[in-house]
Amino acid sequence: MAERITYFVDVILPLSIPNTYTYRVPFELNNHVDPGKRVVVPFGKSKFYTGIIRKVHEEVPKIIR
Numbered sequence: 001m002a003e004r005i006t007y008f009v010d011v012i013l014p015l016s017i018p019n020t021y022t023y024r025v026p027f028e029l030n031n032h033v034d035p036g037k038r039v040v041v042p043f044g045k046s047k048f049y050t051g052i053i054r055k056v057h058e059e060v061p062k063i064i065r
Contacts, residue, residue, distance in 0.1 A: 011051040
């Protein structure tokens with residue numbers, strides 16, 4: 001059985017914020033994510049934005065409070 005790798009992507013959103021946001025990639029989409037590709041991601045409770053993948057990685061995000 002193949003190992004299930006969990007990928008994360010850092011996404012640049014079209015908002016006036018200086019940082020990227022990190023999202024977990026669903027396993028079935030692992031082969032479809034690359035830097036520079038467009039993605040639709042949830043933001044907040046009911047909004048969705050189209051963003052650009054900046055980086056694909058396996059680093060679990062740290063919780064910032």
